[in-house]
Amino acid sequence: MSRLLQRLFGRLPIGWLQLTHNRTRFAAAIAGVAFANVLVFVQLGIMNSMAVATLRPYEFFRADIIMSAADANAIADGGNVARQWMLQALANPDVIAGMGLFVANVPWDRGQTDISLTTFGIDPFKQDFISPKIAADLNLLQVNDAAILDRLARGITRDEAVAIRPQTPLSFETDGRTIKAYNTFSGGGGFGGDGYMLVSDQTFLSLFPARSSAAPDHILLRTRPGTSVDEVSEQLRGQISDSSLRIRSYADAMAEDLRYQQTRRPTGVIFGFGVFIGILVGLIIIYQVLSTDVADHLREYATFKAMGYGSRFFLGIVFEEALILGVFGFIPGLIVGTTILTVMAKVTTLPLSMTLVMAASVFVGTIAVSSLSGAIATRRVAAADPADLF
Structure with a gap:
């Protein structure tokens, strides 16, 4: 892995070496990121299943226009016409x-x-x-x-x-x-x-x-x-x-029903907050790992800074660590999240499944959150005087 990362970054993979120096801490960090990914995957899976379940009854019928009562926010709600x-x-x-x-x-x-x-x-x-x-x-x-x-x-x-x-x-x-x-x-x-x-x-x-x-x-x-x-x-x-009367195109009725379920019904709001909590947990975990790692290697960073290395060098190291944590945490999170959604789908018969869009969006989100955590963690090094770090 060190050789692969050295070819990828064009330098010694300092971030990888620092993370793997303490394998127990590294494994705990990966588990934390994976846990955050699982939270997001499950919540996104439930939100997607709600969207599929909301639109499914519309698929039973073929119409261009639907006339409904004023209070008909969903196909199963509202008064008579x-x-x-x-x-x-x-x-x-x-x-x-x-x-x-x-x-x-x-x-x-x-x-x-x-x-x-x-x-x-x-x-x-x-x-x-x-x-x-x-x-x-x-x-x-x-x-x-x-x-x-x-x-x-x-x-x-x-x-x-x-x-x-x-x-x-x-x-x-x-x-x-x-x-x-x-x-x-x-x-x-x-x-x-x-x-x-x-x-x-x-x-x-x-x-x-x-x-x-x-x-x-x-x-x-x-x-x-x-x-x-x-x-x-x-x-x-x-x-x-x-x-x-609410006179709408059939397509508009579907879109309005879905929007109502996701933004005004308690279930949709709760699942949305669940995704947000999962992202917040991942941000805190990665920041805590990177912040602790930076604190443990302040003297080494001070030496590099005294030798003339600038903030971009330190930012690159921490971003390297953030990228490693994001990728290595995403893989087990994807496996566990897929397994949980499969089991839930079998038990509940809800349309729960792992989609390519979900996996791609969570992966990009994980890298973005990891990078943000890394940027926050490097502020201490960037603002420090080498003489004060020894």
Whole structure:
């Protein structure tokens, strides 16, 4: 390693030699940096999983515009929308189709555990509004109390999900009704429920008799190909009688939902602070190691300074140490962080995974934090008089 670093820096790797002189302290420093990296990786992984889980239900549907109540900050939140506004929207020549979307959580008593399924009530005859991966099975929902179940939902075993077929449906009780799942689709547990379920709007209304077919949770609209979705949305805002409605493009609704989850919901704010705490811990650990190392070698630095070496020389040594600590701490942190996220994903069914962007950003952040810590640690040497250091 010394030869490699000597070729890399074009001089004797003083920083490496100083760090490895006390191997126990060096190992402890690497463990500290790795621990900080693990904290950041886990928090970033959870934040990313929240983003994926937030956007996942939008992937089940195909729409250009969504009409929601004024308080609908997320797809599963907010009041109802009168179906009459869909009829007004269809009067616009650029709007070619509309569909009401019902949303609610359905409990499922599994014996030892209870799970909650975010359930969407849809019109099974409007395949154009449904993802192609699901649309082929919509005819199954024409039967009363029929459902298509999320095979990745928490509490559902793999063997149980594989066995669900039109010939061998899975029956379960919820709120006094028997629901039969005739097929499955890929969803996954989220932060608002343990999985998803699709039923027809009529089955949904039988599950929630207090709800009305005239008041879905959202209205999805399809526009004529080639038209500007933003322009049509603006036209509808002036055309619809209820000015309190949120009429947005489907893409804008997704972005606003994600922003709401990350900046206004407690979970998103907590995870953001978790990332900040991880960075702060890494900064303190690296600074403490480098500051202690500088203090232990003040006499050597004084000798170099008396020989005429300038501040850039000392800064280079400490930056070398910071770079070594950052790189050597990042590698075990990446391994442990990946392992933890993999285990958490298996246990929670959340979309937790290590991504290339995460790894690259944490690596760059680790080097930046290490360099900042090194710059702070060299101030004592730069300001000192060689005569005072002996």
